[in-house]
Amino acid sequence: MAQDAERDAMRDALQLARRGPRGVNPQVGALILAPDGTVLAEGWHRGAGTPHAEVDALSKLAPGAARGATAVVTLEPCNHTGRTGPCAVALLEAGVGRVVFALDDPTPLAGGGAERLRDGGVSVEGGVLADEARDLLADWLTVQRLGRPHVTVKWAQTLDGRAAAADGTSQWITGPAARADVHRRRAGADAIIAGTGTVLADDPALTARRDDGALFDAQPIPVVIGATAVPADAAVRRHPRELLTYDTHELTAVLDDLRRRGVQRVFVEGGPTLASAFVAAGLADELLVYIAPALLGGPRLALGDIGVASIDHARRLRIAALDTLGDDLLIVARPAEGTP
Template sequence: MGPEIQDGATLVGERTSAGAPRTAPASHAAPSTAPAPADPHRPPAPADASPVRSHASPRPTTAPADAPPGPAAAPHPGATPAETGALRHALTLARRGPAHGPNPRVGCVLLAPGATTDASGAPDPAAVLGEGWHQGAGTAHAEVAALADARRRGHDVRGATAVVTLEPCDHTGRTGPCSRALLDAGIARVVVSVADPNPAAAGGADRLRAAGVDVLEGVLAEQGRETLGAWLPAVERARPFVTLKLATSLDGRVAAADGSSRWITSPQSRRHAHDLRADVDAIVVGTGTALADDPSLTARTADGALTHHQPLRVVVGHRDVPAGARLHGPGGELVHVRTHDPREVLRVLHEREVRHVLVEGGPTLAAAFLRAGFVDEVHAYVAPVLLGAGPPALADLGVTTITGALRLTPREVVHLGPDVLVVATPDAPAPPTGTSTTSEES
């Protein structure tokens, strides 16, 4: 059976996600534009729909724009208190950018020489010369946005420190390299959280050092990696990050024996799942699900309207999608990948600069991705209902003994109304020896 989201439903407390063109380069290169306020389409959820988190994830897939950048870390021995405080603020700025798209979330703060902190550990406001964040493909890099902000404030940044969450890029795409922009501005010191793993963009730190700029890397590195979310492992592995979504009864069923599945999970769970859809680049289903459920695979707001960003709608398998199917209706681009091999699916999507894939169904396709070792994270929405019969969430995983079970580590447990969302990561990503990595859901 297909995913348990019904696309036309009215949901509680939905939010949208700012869109971004898919034509930008793979790294965070983009034309220069001025910073803009945080996405106005992301209102807070009503009190009665707010999730209750029982365990914080070290790398949540989605996070509110101004969410704290993770637990406090020991001070970096090379960073001043003002620089550490500025980096915490830069991480918060970075989270204002969209989680979807080919480019990373990045924030930057420019500090005056000799900056001090206030009682809270934040840099003295008078020492903050400018700040900015990357708002997605087609907008300014965080460093360029911060420099533009400093100019608007009338500040001279020569001799200043640039505190940035990701290593400044060193390649020419639609704009010049950020490392060159910092050099041209006269920046004397650069404090970086995470080195850029993208070979097309990395090298900014080396260029800056070669020009005599003092560069410090690895400050608040864990929080920096968390803020980059799915983008970082996608770039490191040269394939999209894969989240598998399951929506089941307490006994693991995705529908009743008669095939009905509306509604197993609560409105709060369905709202959360639409939030997740709005933050990914592509939703993947098999042709069996596409034909049986006729889903539209869209991300929607509380009133049922399409969100600004719509993920690609990817159908895997050889059977055609009928001309009148809802997948041909309003929403993201429909991509039909005529294969049963998850590796080939990810290769095709990687070529399209897709960073985050949401696999929604059905059971055979989900099992194929698990057996291939390509599931990086599982989102399991579990409703407190028992069905006793009906299709299971997963097809055969090739597991015949308890010792051969696919083990996962829970990262987060969230109460969504009467339901529970468990976010977990597989302990052993490699597939069992000798098992097939293809889907038979044709």
Template sequence: MATALAESAGAQGLSSPNPPVGAVVLDAEGRIAGAGHTREPGGPHAEIVALAQAGPAAAGGTAVVTLEPCNHTGRTGPCSRALIDAGIAAVHYAIADPNPQAAGGAETLRAAGVAVTGGVLADEVSRGPLRPWLFRQQHGRPLITLKLAAAADGRIAAPDGTSRWITGPAAREHAHAQRARIDAIVVGTGTALADDPALTARRADGGDHPHQPARVVLGHREVPAGARLRGPGGPLIDVRSHDPHAVLAALPDALWVLVEGGPTVAGAFLAAGLVDHVQLYQAPVLLGGGAAAVDDASVTTLAQATRMRREAVTELGDDLLIDFAIERG
């Protein structure tokens, strides 16, 4: 299952709005014969990719999948039937499919005489690449991460407005790798006009990642014709509003959205209750002045502050990446 979980990372961003699933097929002797992840919508699911790699070795073997095999026919056929037809003898999955349209694969497999086990490493898998899809199934909207890159005193720019680069190369490389896994990245027109960002997902060698997120600009001002946002990269989506809910309306199929705008956009999403996860890239720098990371006019007293729960701390060179989950009553 750990191998299947690692495989599923390759589907994140690529498979949306379908779940990013990983699968491994073992032969009858317990040796890995195939592994894969879900492809783009309309392409094969993870089980089909793994079965194709395994070929005849799948007969009498075992399939290990991060999500219960689907049981419906859409743009592709049901994976439960493909596993049965391949002669798989046992299936182990982590998470039961919460989508009633696709659920029922476990029952179909059992009815065909396949041994089925659910819940394998379920907690670990639910915190992995499936997390945004599971969130959308429960809440009907994408998981929204607020990204902050700040000095140790919470400033995102010096008093003269300079901000490149507060964090170091390891933190920037990590941030670009994450862009390659999300569906959309959001900034305000202030950031778009002041910084002229490309908002692309780039590798350390300067090349582009295969998957590029949609680039969303929130606000009423026009993105200039020669802006980098109009160049190569994901599609540009102009949302002529200051309401974060309008961003969600413009992204009906997104699973994971990254808010990377300035303090005003960050504050707007927080005030709207539309931040679920915060990633703080913190640099060992003290600026002493300049813009703060968040401008939320709705908070006037400590009792109104947004409370968070720390999930993880990662060292990235001299910087720290701190992951927080928003705590809601």
């Protein structure tokens, strides 16, 4: 069983992992601990072609300094040679006596590092703070497991579940703090999707903007789904990234094409019709629900028919986070284990 010092080190390693870029490769952090728990070195993966976290940490030590030490890593050390060599071999050659990691590597090519370390006489323990690591790598894990981008579906609603008033007005249900949070999350996505109904009704720019209105350096690719043409003067056509349009209701086909284009993180912000379609299709990996302390009543629900006929078939979720943003509440939810 992992010791308290190892669990504390794993928390630090997860923070180190967040320093690395989100992209094709997973964010990984590592610490090397002396037998008394003292941190000897730390490292993280800085992107494709750079040393992996374990090797980055080992590189900061003198030869032989890691002998008998414990390596704490957020992802199982890899067991293959790509642009860099196998981290499992690097740890063996450094003389590390114990390896603690959070998640098994799900990729057939890179997995197996734990077994290789055990075969080399190293004490190995996996699954330490696995839930925290899984939340950090949720989008990368989705791509590895399902072969499609990770999908976040966002909507804003009143306390009684309405996305708009009876006359269709919806700006603004939530306050400035919640809207700023949305824009920060947009900037972390590779693509943002809206439906043609939303584009025609609200004329959104689909950009990620700072509090002062300036654009974030990172901008998601704007994507519009629907049969109706996007008007020539629509705000989304002035987006700094090229607009992608899909005249189809086949969401899986859209995601497959986006994956071929290198997209890993999709942000769906297209109104109740599109949100309901992604949820009904079992394609929502994460829900961001912004709730304002207001009541509207009426028929304009934030989510429509998702194919649930009885309570027995409810789409069960687990709450990943609860945040207060000004007067509003953000619930981050993900499908419960075994739920489509």
